[in-house]
Amino acid sequence: MPAKDPLIEALKVCILNLKSEGRVTDSSPHLVSCCELLELILRKGLQQPVLSLAHRDYWQCFKQLIQHDTCGRLSSVSLAVQQTAACCKVITSQGRGRFFIRLMLMKRTLGNVVKHLLHTNRVIEWYCPNVAILRNEEFVEPFISLSMVLSEMEFKLNIENCSFLDESWLLPVCQIYEAVPCQELGMVLRYLNGRVFVLDLVKGSQAEADMFVEPGDIIDEINGISLRDSSNGQAGVVFSKLKGQPLSIRFIRWRAENGSIYQPLLKHLRQLKEENTSLQFGPKSMSHKTVGQKRGQTPCVKDGRILYAVQLLGKANIGMYGGKEVLQHTIPVVLQCKQDRKEVLLDIKETHLTCTDKTSQQNLCQHQFPEISCVGRFGNQPDLTIFAFCVLDTPETERPMGFCCxxxxxxxxxxxxxxVNRIAAGFKHTEWFV
Known part of the structure; x- marks a missing residue:
């Protein structure tokens, strides 16, 4: 009976589970296990240099491949090695090795890389013949076969979400916020171990109004500029240079996919809490993001955003003046007309709002905040659930015909x-840019 290595057998089972899922994404439950097993196999039997204090990891093996390629066969591998070496979000050999594995899975070239590794004598000699899977004739063939199977599978991974590969294979939730030009966002920052944490939000600021960030989240990059391994004040310098320009900010969330704390951040969040005792890092609380659950309904979610389920009561042209004073007499006029009500989903984004028919999913309207002249509630009712906004009325002729309420x-x-507060904050922060 042929000998079996437990790592090879575990990898085989893991790949079968991945294949059953079809296209593999970062949310695939077996992806982390697969990557961990690949890493263990590539590390098994890797010998450390005798006369050097530097620790050798499998990333050094991949780097050596292109140095010993005399025939130019590894052009794709060379580009991947260069891309990995140039990534400033990973700063350790472990992080770079993990980034490279994910890159190879994405590019479907892992099998070829393993083959070249086995045929590069100066590199394969780093592995102990009696221990390493890569030097064992019984185990290396199954490993090559499994690597080729992985190369035939489709991996759709977010390669930019890599700032925690130095610490863990488990990736955080990573999201991008697009901000219009404004004077300031209103975030209090704290630098811990080369990362830029949001410690608090300034009252009345755009950050608090738009609710795009929570204390404990990390600013990963701004307009493509990575803040990994930042020194104190570096984020402020970047914001100052980009003042008055549109911003694209990549955030790492302290909440994991299941709503719990992302474990690699636990010690940092404890330190933040010591500085700001009001911070709470427990289970997800009831907030605007769970507004559907407050009403006993299933929340409306689109692309990770919570939408407001509201009723569109009607609209009317109000002439050439769109100031807030018109709302109190225009809202009753619209209500008296008794137009057909529609169940709609209101999505208040960073630069504009959209209104979508809840049933047909048809986009009813989209308005940039600079187009909105005012917003407010109808003050003569006890529960104050009716609100309205005035927007420039531009029909199909594309010639303005005053304002529409x-x-x-x-x-x-x-x-x-x-x-109302979120819409008001939106055009307040953009009106100077019109």
């Missing part, structure tokens, strides 16, 4: 107030 109704007065 759009009237909607929220489920609760608190939700209505929240929506």
């Amino acid at each position: 759009v009237v909607l109704q929220a489920a609760t007065s608190s939700e209505c107030e929240e929506i």
